[in-house]
Amino acid sequence: MLAERDKADLFLDRYRELEEELNKKYGDEKAFGSPVVRFINDKESKAYREQLDLCREIRNFLSHHSEFEGERIIQPSDSLIRFLEEVTEYLRRPPLALSCATLYADILKTTLSQKAQTVMKKMERQGFSHVPVIEGGECVGVFSVSTIFTYSLANGMSQIQDDMTVGDFSDYLPIDKHSTERFRFMGSESTIYDVRSEFEKKQRSAKRLAAVFITESGNQSGRILGMLTSHDIINF
Helix, strand or coil, rough: CCCCHHHHHHHHHHHHHHHHHHEEEECCCCHCCCCHHHHHCCHHHHHHHHHHHHHHHHHHHHHHHHHECCCCCCCCCCHHHHHHHHHHHHHHHHCCCHCEEEEHHHHEEEECEHHHHHHHHHHHHHCCCCEEEEEEEEEEEEEEEHHHHHHHHCCCHHHCCCCCCCHHHHHHHCCCCCCCCCEEEECCEEEHHHHHHHCCCCCCCEEEEEEEEEEECCCCCCCCCEEHHHHHHCCC
């Protein structure tokens, strides 16, 4: 067990370490004031916000009014010190996007030769609205509800036949051919908050980001490792 004076000093040391990590995160932009306050106002701090605000107040008090007649007025608890260490460790090693992604083995995927009706039934049964089309280990497009809708507008619902394959929708499968959706490919080192920021970005285009694919290389030609939609990270 640490002595009371040592605990106060250790708390201040851990708080400084937290500030250093946050300065790295925000580019050491001192014009924005306290990096801890900036983090508290960041959506990323949701899980830590209340405790961080308490730590900030304790730190300010210890820095300016820590003693009366040579004795500490406030003594941080061991749990508060551990909390600062936990947040600092999180900042040093944030959770990867793959930790909350649907991994490749569990993704509903298809090929150009598969029957479209079969894929559509699986989509309904398994709850997938976007199905990567894989050829030669590479994603060549996405078969989605939007694909079917766009095809139907162009060709008429009566033109969707039972024997049609996914390949028959080829004009509407490529990533850049989706009329209302867009897709993003990101590398395996991307964090949950890298992906969240992509979903939250405002785009000039009216197309919404429908899914993020995590690949080994970070681009479309890489092997898919996992897939995320906004529902995967909304409550993280």
